[in-house]
Amino acid sequence: MRFENKVVIVTGAGSGIGRASALRFAREGARVTVADVNEAAAQETVRQIxxxxGTAIAHPVDVSEWSQVEALVQDTVSRWGRLDVMFNNAGIGNPPQSLLELSLEAYHRTIAVNQHGVFYGIRAAAQAMRDSGGVIVNTASVYGFVADRRHIPYHASKAAVVMMTKAAALELARYNIRVVAIAPGLIDTGIVTGWKAHPEVWATVQSAQMRRRAGTPEEVADVVTFLASDEASFVNGSVIFVDDGAASFKR
Ligand SMILES: NC(=O)c1ccc[n+]([C@@H]2O[C@H](COP(=O)([O-])OP(=O)(O)OC[C@H]3O[C@@H](n4cnc5c(N)ncnc54)[C@H](O)[C@@H]3O)[C@@H](O)[C@H]2O)c1
Known part of the structure; x- marks a missing residue:
C-alpha cells in the first residue's frame, strides 16, 4: 500500500490512462480526486473505485481554466487536509491535418488544454505542496520528441510539457517537490478511437512500437504510480518513456 494516507489528484481521470491510474492509486490506499471535464465519466471512475x-470524489474541471484548476486543488486540500500527488494527465489530440488546413481554433484549444492545463496544474499543486513536499507527474508524449507532420499543435503542447517538467523540477526542488513526466507511445484509449476505426491506419500506428501493438492504460498506470511513490524518490526532472521503444527506432 504505497499510498496509504496519501491524497492524489488525477486530471483526465474519467477515461483511459487517467482512469486506470486513479483506480491504481486508490487500490494502493490513496484518497483520490477524480477530475475531468466530463463529469459523468468522472462519476463512473469514482463508482469503480x-x-x-476505495475512496474517491469526482470533481468537474476544465484544466484550460486557471480558476477551475485552482479550485480543484483548494477543494481537495479543504476536504482531505493535504495534497501529496498531482497527476496532470488531461489532454486532447488535434485533428490530423496539415498546418495549411488546421483551424486556429483547433491549434489554440490543443495548446490551452495540453500546455496551459499542465502549467496550471503544476502551479496550483506547487502552491499546495510548498510546506509539505510532494510529487507532480505530467503526461507528455512520444510526440513531444518525434514529429509527424499532421500534429503540429499536439507536438508543440507536449514538447512544452517536457520542458515545463524539467524547469519546474529545478524550481521546486527547494520545497522537496519532485516533478516528473511520462511520455507514452500509442496507448489504447479514447483519444485514439478514431484511428481504430480504420484498420490500415491502426496497423500503421501500432507498428511504430517495437512489438507492433498499442499499450494498455494499465501498463501506463504502473509507471505513473511507481514515479509518484517513494520507490522513485531519486527520480526528478525526468521524462520516462512508456512506449515499447517507439521513440528509439525507425521501422
Ligand atoms: N493514448 C495515447 O496513445 C497517448 C499517447 C501519448 C500521450 N497521451 C496522453 O495521455 C493523456 C490521457 O489521454 P488518454 O489516452 O487516456 O485519452 P482519453 O481520451 O481516454 O482520456 C482523456 C481524458 O481527459 C479528459 N479531458 C479532455 N479535455 C479536458 C479538459 N479540458 N479538462 C479536464 N479533462 C479533460 C477527457 O474527458 C478524458 O476523460 C493525454 O494527455 C494524452 O495526450 C496519450
Whole structure:
C-alpha cells in the first residue's frame, strides 16, 4: 500500500490512462480526486473505485481554466487536509491535418488544454505542496520528441510539457517537490478511437512500437504510480518513456 494516507489528484481521470491510474492509486490506499471535464465519466471512475472499497470524489474541471484548476486543488486540500500527488494527465489530440488546413481554433484549444492545463496544474499543486513536499507527474508524449507532420499543435503542447517538467523540477526542488513526466507511445484509449476505426491506419500506428501493438492504460498506470511513490524518490526532472521503444527506432 504505497499510498496509504496519501491524497492524489488525477486530471483526465474519467477515461483511459487517467482512469486506470486513479483506480491504481486508490487500490494502493490513496484518497483520490477524480477530475475531468466530463463529469459523468468522472462519476463512473469514482463508482469503480468505490466498488473496490476505495475512496474517491469526482470533481468537474476544465484544466484550460486557471480558476477551475485552482479550485480543484483548494477543494481537495479543504476536504482531505493535504495534497501529496498531482497527476496532470488531461489532454486532447488535434485533428490530423496539415498546418495549411488546421483551424486556429483547433491549434489554440490543443495548446490551452495540453500546455496551459499542465502549467496550471503544476502551479496550483506547487502552491499546495510548498510546506509539505510532494510529487507532480505530467503526461507528455512520444510526440513531444518525434514529429509527424499532421500534429503540429499536439507536438508543440507536449514538447512544452517536457520542458515545463524539467524547469519546474529545478524550481521546486527547494520545497522537496519532485516533478516528473511520462511520455507514452500509442496507448489504447479514447483519444485514439478514431484511428481504430480504420484498420490500415491502426496497423500503421501500432507498428511504430517495437512489438507492433498499442499499450494498455494499465501498463501506463504502473509507471505513473511507481514515479509518484517513494520507490522513485531519486527520480526528478525526468521524462520516462512508456512506449515499447517507439521513440528509439525507425521501422
Ligand atoms: N493514448 C495515447 O496513445 C497517448 C499517447 C501519448 C500521450 N497521451 C496522453 O495521455 C493523456 C490521457 O489521454 P488518454 O489516452 O487516456 O485519452 P482519453 O481520451 O481516454 O482520456 C482523456 C481524458 O481527459 C479528459 N479531458 C479532455 N479535455 C479536458 C479538459 N479540458 N479538462 C479536464 N479533462 C479533460 C477527457 O474527458 C478524458 O476523460 C493525454 O494527455 C494524452 O495526450 C496519450
Amino acid at each position: 468505490e466498488a473496490e472499497g
